[in-house]
Amino acid sequence: MASDWVAVMPVKRLTAAKSRLRGAVPAARHADLALAMVRDTATAVLAAATVTELLVVTDDQVAAAAVAALGARVVPDRPDAGLNEAMRYGADEVAGLSRYRAVLAGDLPALRPGQLDAALAAAGPGRGFVADAAGSGTVLLAAPAGEPLDPRFGLGSAAAHAASGARPLEGDWPGLRQDVDTPADLATVLALGAGEHTCALLRDLGLKVACVSAA
Numbered sequence: 001m002a003s004d005w006v007a008v009m010p011v012k013r014l015t016a017a018k019s020r021l022r023g024a025v026p027a028a029r030h031a032d033l034a035l036a037m038v039r040d041t042a043t044a045v046l047a048a049a050t051v052t053e054l055l056v057v058t059d060d061q062v063a064a065a066a067v068a069a070l071g072a073r074v075v076p077d078r079p080d081a082g083l084n085e086a087m088r089y090g091a092d093e094v095a096g097l098s099r100y101r102a103v104l105a106g107d108l109p110a111l112r113p114g115q116l117d118a119a120l121a122a123a124g125p126g127r128g129f130v131a132d133a134a135g136s137g138t139v140l141l142a143a144p145a146g147e148p149l150d151p152r153f154g155l156g157s158a159a160a161h162a163a164s165g166a167r168p169l170e171g172d173w174p175g176l177r178q179d180v181d182t183p184a185d186l187a188t189v190l191a192l193g194a195g196e197h198t199c200a201l202l203r204d205l206g207l208k209v210a211c212v213s214a215a
């Protein structure tokens, strides 16, 4: 079982990111919310025992500075061709095929390091993926050394990853599975418990939210 994963996280320009989430918080705080979720996701990833490096693929200078301050390595989104190309570039070209790589989105504010460790421990010799809470999307795709990532994120990606030969990783990982795409997802996170940055922002807006430490 590998214990030296490179985690790869693509981050879109914050002003354009999370369009389906618009309206969940006042417009003036929308980019702040996207950034808070990126910071909480990165904090949890960096605290995972099985992750030796977090590689963030982004052209957003604010997000880049924030995750670099947390300890991530940042590279520009050289392909500039969407989510899958950013993931493939980070995992296969920058990290390289000789390493174990896992890609995950930057919108997992309820992620706990132990849940990521458990999911990576469940990854076998081939590619594996973790479906989102709804079961149709993907929150994590892992590739062992020697295998191209071959990401198929987008609508119906869980089925697409399974069809491409990736194995669904099963476990009780609610924080890992809860990506935040819509205001309803954010409401779920309020109950599940968010990381400190998302929590602070939501509390500042007067919302009642459970806050959970990074442990």
Ligand SMILES: Nc1nc2c(ncn2[C@@H]2O[C@H](COP(=O)(O)OP(=O)(O)OP(=O)(O)O)[C@@H](O)[C@H]2O)c(=O)[nH]1
Residues within 6 Å of the ligand: 010, 011, 012, 013, 016, 017, 018, 019, 020, 021, 057, 058, 059, 077, 080, 081, 082, 083, 086, 105, 106, 107, 181
């Ligand atoms: N580097 C990079 N990251 C991306 C790109 N598209 C999406 N992402 C990131 O990939 C992750 C998952 O993306 P989505 O959930 O589809 O997020 P989104 O595109 O911001 O959301 P919507 O506008 O609501 O579709 C988030 O961390 C995004 O910031 C891209 O073209 N380049």
Ligand SMILES: C=C(OP(=O)(O)O)C(=O)O
Residues within 6 Å of the ligand: 083, 105, 132, 136, 137, 138, 139, 152, 153, 154, 155, 156, 157, 158, 179, 181
């Ligand atoms: C990109 C995906 O989803 P979303 O944009 O809904 O986070 C996905 O689940 O593959």
